[in-house]
Amino acid sequence: MCFSATASFGAGIILSAISIATIKKVDKPEQIYFASVPLLFCVQQFAEGLIWFSLTSSTYYPLQELATYIFLFLAQVVWPLLIPFSLLMLEKEEKHKIILKIILGIGMLVSFYLAYCLISYDVEAKIIGAHISYLQNYPIRFGNYGDLLYIIATIGPTLFSSIRRMWILGVIIFISYLITAFFYADYVISVWCFFASIISIMVYFLIKQMDGTNVNSNLKLNING
Known part of the structure; x- marks a missing residue:
């Protein structure tokens, strides 16, 4: 995250x-995409920890460019695709699938554009005001x-998913974005990714809930049968 290497690596270890x-x-193959969210946030936090090291120690300087691109690739290219796709894979209701497919199309547009920019234009990480910018x-x-x-x-996919309590994840992440944009306007990418990574602990409970729902459904089928 944007505060220190220790905080980034600490968050990475927890994640x-x-x-x-x-x-x-994970109980079913389609759950693996959503279940991988904490793992990718883990990689992202470790990458930013390396960025901290590379910016503060010449020993780690050769890792700076690679770590920066890994962090930005996950933040700007992976998330706009993975979130709508992972929830589309979980969705059972047809009307919700239609909305999620539209959002996935938007995510593809954003992801491909940012991937093009990441490849074509210069990016650099710097410590400014005790934060990584x-x-x-x-x-x-796009402005x-x-x-x-x-x-x-x-965030949209979590609000249009029919999965129980998924909307809570979206609301919390959106609130974290507003807080980040207001208090850390110059470091939104770094700080919001940190908040989102910590919030992703809820992914565990949502996956666990799905497992419990499957168990209950099987019990009902056995009883009715």
Whole structure:
């Protein structure tokens, strides 16, 4: 995260434990995409920890570019695709699937554009005001609409999912975005990813809930049968 290498690695270690616990709860193949969210946040936090080291010690300087691109690739390219896709894979209701497919299309637009920018333009991580700021020389073509489309792609699926309590995850992440944008306007990518990674602990409980729902459904079928 944007406060220190210790905080980033500490968050990464916690998320690694959550990742293992979440993946162990996977009951069906379609759940693995959503269950992988804590694991990818774990990788992201470790990458930012390496960025901290590379910016504060010449020993780790050769890792700076690689770690920066890993962090931004996950933050800007993976999440707009993975979140809508993972929830689409879980969805059972046809009317919700239609909405999620539309959001996935928006996510693809955002992801492909940011992937193009990440490849084509210079990016740099710097410590500014005791925080990590990512300087990206991207052309402003979407303007503020780009931020809106990103939010729709990453938070929207949780609000239109029929899965019980999924909307809570979306609301909490959205509130964390508002807090980040207000208090850390120059470090939104870093700080919001930290908040979202910690919030992703709820992914474990949602996967566990799905497992419990499947068990209850099987019991009802056995009783009725």
